[in-house]
Amino acid sequence: MSLVGRWVDERINLTKIRRSLLDRSVSRDLTWWHTLGSATLAVFTVQVVTGVVLAMYYSPSPDHAFESIRYIDRVVDSGATLRGIHHWGASAMVVLAVAHMIRVFTMGAYKYPREINWLLGVALLFIVLGFGFTGYLLPWDQKAYWATAVGTNIAGTTPIIGGKLVTFLRGGSQQGAATLTRFYSMHVLLLPILFGTIVGLHLFLVIRQGVAPRAVELEPDAPKLTSDSGYPAYYRRREHESKTGGHRFWPDIIAKDVVTATLVIAILVALGIFVGAPLEAPADPTDASYVPTPEWYFLPFFQLLKLVPGSWESAIAVGLPMALVLVLLLLPFFDKRSVRSITKRPGAAFALGGIAISTAILLGASMRDQPKNAVAPEVGRILTSTERAGRTQFERQQCGGCHKVAGMAAVPKKEDAPDAPDLTEVGLRHTTAWLHSYIEDPVRFHPDSKMPAYGPPTLSHQEIEELARYLASLRGPPALNKQPEFRDTFPEPLKAKETK
Amino acid sequence: MSSTLAERVPDSDGEGSVGRRSFLKRLSALGALISAGLVSFPVLRAIFPPAARRPKAGNWVKVADDTALLDIGVPIRVNFVQSIDDAWIESRNLNGLWLYTEDGEKFKAYNGHCTHLGCSYFYDRNKKNFFCPCHRGQFDVKTGEVLDGPPPRPLDELQVEVRDASVFVNYKDFRLGVPERIEA
Numbered sequence: 001m002s003l004v005g006r007w008v009d010e011r012i013n014l015t016k017i018r019r020s021l022l023d024r025s026v027s028r029d030l031t032w033w034h035t036l037g038s039a040t041l042a043v044f045t046v047q048v049v050t051g052v053v054l055a056m057y058y059s060p061s062p063d064h065a066f067e068s069i070r071y072i073d074r075v076v077d078s079g080a081t082l083r084g085i086h087h088w089g090a091s092a093m094v095v096l097a098v099a100h101m102i103r104v105f106t107m108g109a110y111k112y113p114r115e116i117n118w119l120l121g122v123a124l125l126f127i128v129l130g131f132g133f134t135g136y137l138l139p140w141d142q143k144a145y146w147a148t149a150v151g152t153n154i155a156g157t158t159p160i161i162g163g164k165l166v167t168f169l170r171g172g173s174q175q176g177a178a179t180l181t182r183f184y185s186m187h188v189l190l191l192p193i194l195f196g197t198i199v200g201l202h203l204f205l206v207i208r209q210g211v212a213p214r215a216v217e218l219e220p221d222a223p224k225l226t227s228d229s230g231y232p233a234y235y236r237r238r239e240h241e242s243k244t245g246g247h248r249f250w251p252d253i254i255a256k257d258v259v260t261a262t263l264v265i266a267i268l269v270a271l272g273i274f275v276g277a278p279l280e281a282p283a284d285p286t287d288a289s290y291v292p293t294p295e296w297y298f299l300p301f302f303q304l305l306k307l308v309p310g311s312w313e314s315a316i317a318v319g320l321p322m323a324l325v326l327v328l329l330l331l332p333f334f335d336k337r338s339v340r341s342i343t344k345r346p347g348a349a350f351a352l353g354g355i356a357i358s359t360a361i362l363l364g365a366s367m368r369d370q371p372k373n374a375v376a377p378e379v380g381r382i383l384t385s386t387e388r389a390g391r392t393q394f395e396r397q398q399c400g401g402c403h404k405v406a407g408m409a410a411v412p413k414k415e416d417a418p419d420a421p422d423l424t425e426v427g428l429r430h431t432t433a434w435l436h437s438y439i440e441d442p443v444r445f446h447p448d449s450k451m452p453a454y455g456p457p458t459l460s461h462q463e464i465e466e467l468a469r470y471l472a473s474l475r476g477p478p479a480l481n482k483q484p485e486f487r488d489t490f491p492e493p494l495k496a497k498e499t500k
Numbered sequence: 501m502s503s504t505l506a507e508r509v510p511d512s513d514g515e516g517s518v519g520r521r522s523f524l525k526r527l528s529a530l531g532a533l534i535s536a537g538l539v540s541f542p543v544l545r546a547i548f549p550p551a552a553r554r555p556k557a558g559n560w561v562k563v564a565d566d567t568a569l570l571d572i573g574v575p576i577r578v579n580f581v582q583s584i585d586d587a588w589i590e591s592r593n594l595n596g597l598w599l600y601t602e603d604g605e606k607f608k609a610y611n612g613h614c615t616h617l618g619c620s621y622f623y624d625r626n627k628k629n630f631f632c633p634c635h636r637g638q639f640d641v642k643t644g645e646v647l648d649g650p651p652p653r654p655l656d657e658l659q660v661e662v663r664d665a666s667v668f669v670n671y672k673d674f675r676l677g678v679p680e681r682i683e684a
Binding site for chain 1: 528549587
C-alpha cells in the first residue's frame with residue numbers, strides 16, 4: 001500500500017470497507033445480462049454530466065428557452081453533440097432499465113429475499129419516465145410544447161382529482177412560463193435527488209444482499225414456497241454454496257460491467273455526434289394544426305388510447321398505468337413460489353411474452369400511422385402556421401392555374417390563362433414585403449402585367465401576408481440549399497419604404 | 501493491494517487466476533478510461549468557451565458631433581449604449597469613456613473603468629485629476645498615469661479619430677486588476 005494510502009487507512013480504516021465492498025465473493029457464473037443494471041447507472045452518470053453542461057447554457061423561460069437550445073446547437077463547442085448524447089441517453093435509460101427489470105423478472109431475482117430491492121427498482125423505472133416527460137418540454141419547440149399539452153391533458157382526465165392534477169403539473173391553468181420552470185425544477189432538482197437517493201438504497205441492498213445467484217442454484221430440492229418456514233435456511237445454504245466458485249466482485253464482476261457500460265457509452269457518443277437531437281420550429285401555442293408526437297417509449301400507450309372507445313378512454317389513460325404500477329408493486333408479494341427460472345414458470349412467461357408482443361405491435365402500429373406533420377414537398381420542411389395558411393390561400397385562389405411551382409400538385413391550366421412566371425424559386429428573388437406589395441397591385445410594378453390585383457377587398461392584408469410568407473418560403477429543391485439574392489425594386493410611390 | 505489481504509480471499513484456481521485477475525483489472529481500467537474520455541472530450545470543449553469567439557473589428561463610436569463645442573482642458577464623460585450579442589439574447593450595454601483635449605485638435609480618450617477593479621471614476625474639479633471613489637485611486641488627466649492609490653496600471657487609452665469635425669473612439673474593454681494591458 002502506498003504511503004498516502006496507509007496514512008489515510010490508519011485514520012479511517014478503508015481496508016475494511018474495501019474488503020466487504022470490492023473483495024466480497026459473488027455467486028458463480030453470473031451472465032452478461034447481469035450487467036444491465038450497472039449500464040443503466042453508467043448512462044445516468046452520463047446524463048448527469050451532460051445535463052450539468054447543458055444547464056449552463058439553458059434558459060428555462062419561454063422567451064429564451066428555444067434560443068438558448070439553438071445557441072447550444074450552433075455556438076457552443078460540441079454543444080450539439082452533448083445535447084445529442086443527452087437526448088439518446090434518455091432513451092437508453094428507458095431501454096436499459098426495462099431490460100434490467102426483465103432480466104430480474106425472468107431470473108426470479110425479485111423473490112425472497114430481494115422484494116424490497118424490486119420495489120425500489122420499480123420506483124426508479126417510473127422516475128426515469130418522469131425524467132423523460134419533464135425533459136421533453138425543455139427545448140420549447142413545437143414537439144415539446146404540444147406533447148406536453150397532450151401529456152398533461154391525459155393526467156387531467158383522472159377522475160375527481162384530474163382538475164387539480166393538471167393545474168399542479170402546469171403550475172397554473174395554462175401551459176406557459178410557470179410550466180416550463182416547474183418542469184425544469186423537477187428535471188434538474190427534484191428527480192435527480194430522488195433518483196440518486198433511491199439508487200443509493202438500491203445499490204446498498206445489492207451489496208448487503210449480494211447479487212442474486214442464478215436461478216438454477218436456488219431450485220434443486222427447494223421448499224415449494226418462499227414463505228415456507230424452511231426456505232430462509234435453504235436459501236442461505238444454497239447461496240453460500242454458490243459463492244464458493246472463488247469469484248470476487250472486483251475485478252470479476254466489475255470488469256464485465258465496465259465492458260457493457262463502455263459499449264453503451266460509445267454507442268451514445270456516436271449517436272450524439274452523427275445523429276444528434278432534433279429541434280423543430282419554436283413552440284407556437286396558436287398553431288392548432290400541429291400534430292404532437294410523444295417520445296417513442298410513450299407511443300405504444302398512446303396507440304392503445306386510440307383503440308379504445310371514447311367513454312373508456314379516461315379509464316384506460318389513467319387506469320392502465322395505475323394497474324401497471326400496482327401489478328409491479330405487488331408482484332413479489334403474490335408470487336411466492338420458490339421456482340425462479342422463466343422456463344419453469346409458464347404463466348409468467350406468457351404474461352411477459354404477451355406484454356412484449358402487444359407492446360411491439362402497438363409501437364409498430366403507432367409508428368406506421370403516426371400522422372406526420374406534413375412536409376410541404378415544394379419547400380422541403382414543415383411549414384409554419386402562417387405559411388400553411390398561405391399555401392391554402394394559394395390553392396383557393398388557384399394561383400397554380402397560371403403559375404407553376406415544381407413539386408406541387410399540378411393544376412390544369414386554364415385555356416385562356418396567360419403565361420405567368422414560374423414561382424418555384426420566387427423566395428430566392430423576392431422578400432416577403434415585396435411579394436406582399438406585388439400581390440396587392442401587380443400593375444403598379446409592371447404596367448403590362450396580366451395578373452389581377454388581389455388587394456382588399458379580394459383578399460385582406462392578413463391573407464396577402466400569409467400568401468407572401470408562403471411564397472417567400474419557396475426556394476427551390478431543398479437539397480440545393482440555395483441562398484437568396486433579393487432583387488426587389490419598388491415602383492416610385494413606394495421607394496421610401498424600400499427594404500434591404 | 502497488500503499481500504496479506506490477497507491470502508485471506510479465496511482464490512479460485514491458483515496460478516492462472518492471478519494473471520486473469522490482473523488482466524480483468526487492466527480491462528476495467530481501460531474501459532473506464534475510454535468511457536471517461538469519450539464523455540469528457542465534448543464536455544470539456546463545451547465548458548471552456550474560446551476566449552474570443554470572433555475577431556473583433558474596430559468598435560468605433562461617435563462620441564462628439566463637433567470638436568468646436570468641446571471644453572478645452574476639462575475632461576468630459578461620454579456615456580453611450582450599444583447593442584451586443586449576449587449569448588442567446590441581444591442586450592444593451594452602457595459604456596462610458598472620458599474625452600480630453602487641450603487644444604480642440606488632439607484628443608485623448610480613456611476607458612471609463614478604473615484599471616484597479618472597474619469602478620467608474622470621476623473628475624475632481626479641485627485637484628484637477630481623476631479620482632476613483634472605490635479605493636481612492638487617482639490618475640493624471642493628461643496622461644492617464646497613476647498618481648495615487650492601488651491601480652496597477654495607467655488608465656486605458658483608446659484610439660481617437662477626428663472625421664469631419666466629429667470625434668470617433670475605438671471603444672474597447674481591458675482585463676482589470678493586472679499591470680499589463682490585455683484586451684478583454
